Amino acid sequence: MQKTKTLAPITDLFDPSYKLSYFCEGLSKYVENQLKSCKKEYKVSKTLKTWHKKDIFHIEMLEAFCPECFTRSVIKNGVKGRKLIFYNKKKIKTEIQAYKCKKCNKKFNTDISELIENNSNFTRDFKSKCLELVGLFFGSLRNVAYKVKKDTGIHISHQTIENWILEYKNKKKDSKYRYSGYYIFDVEWVKIKGVWNYRFTLIDSKQDIIVADKIYSKENSKNIKEFLDQNTRNKNRIAITTDLDEKYKPIIEELGFKHQWCLFHTFKNFNKIIKNYIKQNKVSKEEINKIKEEKEEIFNLFQVGSLKNARNKFNQVLVKIKEYSKIIQFIIINSLRPYFKTFFAFLDDKNIQRTSNKIENIFQKTFPKSVKKLMKIKNGVMSRINIRKEIQYQKKVFDN
């Protein structure tokens, strides 16, 4: 058993994201934001807010918004009870905040996928802790089960742990060879030795997995092109969703992808342009109302069912363009008209992600789960290497 531990090439054993931990001394922008926003608790999530009320663990969205129309005007609409199993909290009664959108009436729950997979009561934290123990106990699953029982009082069979290892293995196998062709690309800032660097990440948006993850010292077109080209070579190239950075567009199209701008960022940006305009100009109350109505009309273009409908409606807007407020005209003429395809590509192909929001969830899953853990990252690297090696070993056993 010991012998196999030295065989596996280490680079194969890591999720690409783990490589970052070798040289990332600064905190990621997500973790950093989190530090600012909740100094009391070390819990880390960019999207979730949690607290204990008596013996109930409450989870809600940090900044609630409607997943359908992205408005922030949503109201709380009851809670959903569940029992979740965390390693440190053990089995705990949990309530998950539900919401209702005031604009489109959509009812939705807090998305807790960063904590837990579908159809499971074991949290990701619990599972990864168990896999870590597999490494520590050199693959003796009975010992792992014993340790888990001792730590948490929760009985899991060695068969369950085996299933988790297999799950991990299958996920790796499926994803490694066949990407869907639909991606999200994002750049995040990381501080390394006091200097800001850029973490480029590409995820497969259909399979929710990281395709590539690399640190660059500059966020320029040359690096972006190299990164996207190398990591999608000989793979399906269908579409990439990004935020509104202007550099991305020509590169993505040159490489043969359709390009989709993130709607969440788009709406935010249009709102900002309008807000600044109102602030800097003497705008009467009636005018403000008119602008708001027109803005709604524009935003609603994104809700129609097909590209053809959107195009028709947009053409109707263009016919009477002179009737719109100046700032709305500005948005239509400078953004929507020249880049219509980039805003509306998702209506033509339902597999194209409308937003880049998903990538943040993925960061949460693959990035260290807490600041505490992040601080200990250097020690952590060694134990992770061992887990991966051990999993590699388990795979061999199961493959035979």
Ligand SMILES: [Zn+2]
């Ligand atoms: Zn809505």
